[in-house]
Amino acid sequence: MSWFPTFLNPLVAGIAAAITIPSLLLLYFLKLRRREVAVSSTYLWRKAIQDLQVNAPFQKLRKNLLLLLQMLLLIALLLALSRPMARLAATAGKTSVILIDRSASMSAKDEDGRSRLDEAKRRARDLVNTMGRGGTAMVIAFDDKPEVAQPFTSDAQALRNAIDNIQPTDRKSRLSMAYQLADAQVQFLPEQNRTNKEPPDVWLYSDGRVLDGDNLRLTGNLKYEKLGSDQTPNVAVVSVSARRNYERPTEVQVFARLSNFGPEPTEAPVQLSVARIDPANTTDLNFQVNRVAGTVLLPDRWTDDEREKNAKELNLSPREGVEFTLELDTGAVLKVEQTNTDGDGLTADNVAYVVVPPPRNLAVLHVAGGEANPFMDRALESLNLKDMKTISAAEYAKDPPRTYDVIVFDRYSPRALPPAGNFVYFGGVPPDTKLKAETKDGKRLIVDGGEVLDWQRDHPILRHLALRRLGVAEMLQLLPPLDAEVLMEGANGPMVVLYREGRGTHLVVAFDTLQSDWPTRPSFPVFIYNAMQFLALGTDMNVRQAFEPGVALPIPRQNLQQGDTDIQRVRLQGPNGGRDIDVPATGDFTLPPLNQTGLYTLTPPVPQYEQIAVNLTDPIESNLLPIEQPPGNVGAAVTSTGGKSRTELWWWIIACVGIPLLMIEWWVYTRRVHL
Helix, strand or coil: CCCCCCCCHHHHHHHHHHHHHHHHHHHHHHCCHHHHHCCCHHHHHHHHHHHHCCCCCCCCCCCCCHHHHHHHHHHHHHHHCCCCEEEECCCCCCEEEEEEEEEEEHHHHHCCCEEEHHHHHHHHCCCCCCCCCCCEEEEEEECEEEEEEEEEEECCCHHHHHHHHHCCCCCCCHHHHHHHHHHHHHHCCCCCCCCCCCCCCCEEEECCCCCCCCCCCCCCCEEEECCCCCCCEEECEEEEEEECCCCCCCCCEEEEEEEEEECCCCEEEEEEEECCCCCCCCCCCCCCEEEEEEEEEEECCCHHHHCCCCHHHHCCEEEEEEEEEEEECCCEEEEECCCCCCCCCCCCCCCCEEEEECCCCCCCEEEEECCCCHHHHHHHHHHCCCCCEEEHHHHHHHHCCCCCCCEEEEEECCCCCCCCCCEEEEEECCCCCEEEECCEEEEEEEEECCCCEEEECCCCCCCCCCCCCCCCCEEEECCCCCCEEEEEEEECCECCCCCCEECEEEECCCHHHHHHHHHHHHHHHHHHHHHHHHHHCCCEEEECEEEECCCCCCHHHHHHHCEHHHCCCCEECCCEEEEEEEEHHHHECCCCCCCCCCEEEEECCCCCCEEEEEECHHHHHHCCCCCCCCHHCCEEECCCEECCEEEHHHHHHHHHHHHHHHHHHHHHHCCCCCC
């Protein structure tokens, strides 16, 4: 403990001392007002003569035990009012559980240039050094999942080694599972009689930025060591997305939003870089700066009133989002980066990646269910397709192919489909889905086609089409589910429906083209082109999904097939280097957890997984403002500096000094004891 304690409330104590101490002394200076009485002798009134001495002003105080005791008692109370504080070294109890947060926010660097995780490890090592003989402790590292770094042991060196080996991740932080693991480990302590032993001490080293702080329970005595400074600046990319334009599929729109988690307003330029993907070399990416946009960010910790008031006073026009538009006729990786990194506390949230696959040249299978349809063959052959093949319905039923991107069923409703893919139906419906056709007497109901009432002119499949005069002789009575899109509506029911279920996309035309005049109209080949382009770019026109840190990505078995053989080993290259991974012979393949943000590549390239983007776009982790109280208000906060905890001494002053002095003063007063 420090020999020179500090005081948390000295001003109030000083004001109280200036009032109470003179008041106490004044009581002993007051003149006695006595009534004069004539007596025959003063020999018997010596005490009265002594009292006369007190009536003299400015006379030197006599020795008085009551005054001394009351003065000491008053000084003790004033000292307690000033709230003296000393720093005591944190010491480990007989049983301790050490929880160390290794999530993304713990990689932040505060004013001293040291990361919060490094500071947590230092404090944890200091705690281990205070373990007494017979003491035992364990170490748990956690982010969104806990991990036992060292089971219960009395070996201090093993505990220190386990603490040193904890590595940071860019994952989110959750405490509930870490608390459950700590409770479970305590239950298996040998020779631990829970009925007679106190609960263990649980030391939590964290900044308190957890996702599940509202629902936490813990058996042990939690001591929360808050880490981090509330003055650490941080600008983060909290949202990024990209889409291809429906009207122009080669046009890509990129959107990004930033947040300022620091204490002051700031400007943050946002830079977009593009690396085009060479199909022959998907690992070497050369990013080139495409364009730069600016943002003006107010502190996220400000209230709405504070933001409005300060924006007016500082003449600021807040701008948190940016938008970029670029042409991409090939695959590419986009990098969105905020470049205001001077003093920025956390680097993991400064960059976000977007993987844009190239527009595909489709392999299309045409399944003819009846007589030849030269109009369909000619429309498909006119497209720039990688592979186009026509087979009969009987051939398909005998051996359904699985390697085509789109299968067009012409006047045929198949009994089975591949587990995933894009399917187009003319005069047919998909099997085993919620999209069905009306039946009568066990047969599908055929109704008059009638005229076209309306169609979605803004949908990419029907854009630039004139369909008002389309003539249809007969069609199926479709029964689309509520989540299906009716693209074209006729007088007697839906005529074109787009429906997604599971991993399949189904475009259903309710009529046979040979039972209409559509093949003779210019809109028919345009419809076929639009449909193939829509299916080539993806069902929702979004680019490839980005993942959160910690994802263990499953890869379907069908993506691991290369011709007639399967990929047996892949190399995963990431921000922290590469590693070779064996692929199981059967079943799907799951990558190990991707704990760091950045871009990962697989060699040899696995379709749809050539590049994998992992981004930290989580406002909770990027907000570096530490939480003062323990998460969930479980346990007590321990304010520490340099491995020592703050302890206030006012209660000890009252208990050990004030109360005994009060009892002595009362005894002296009642017994009339004098010096």
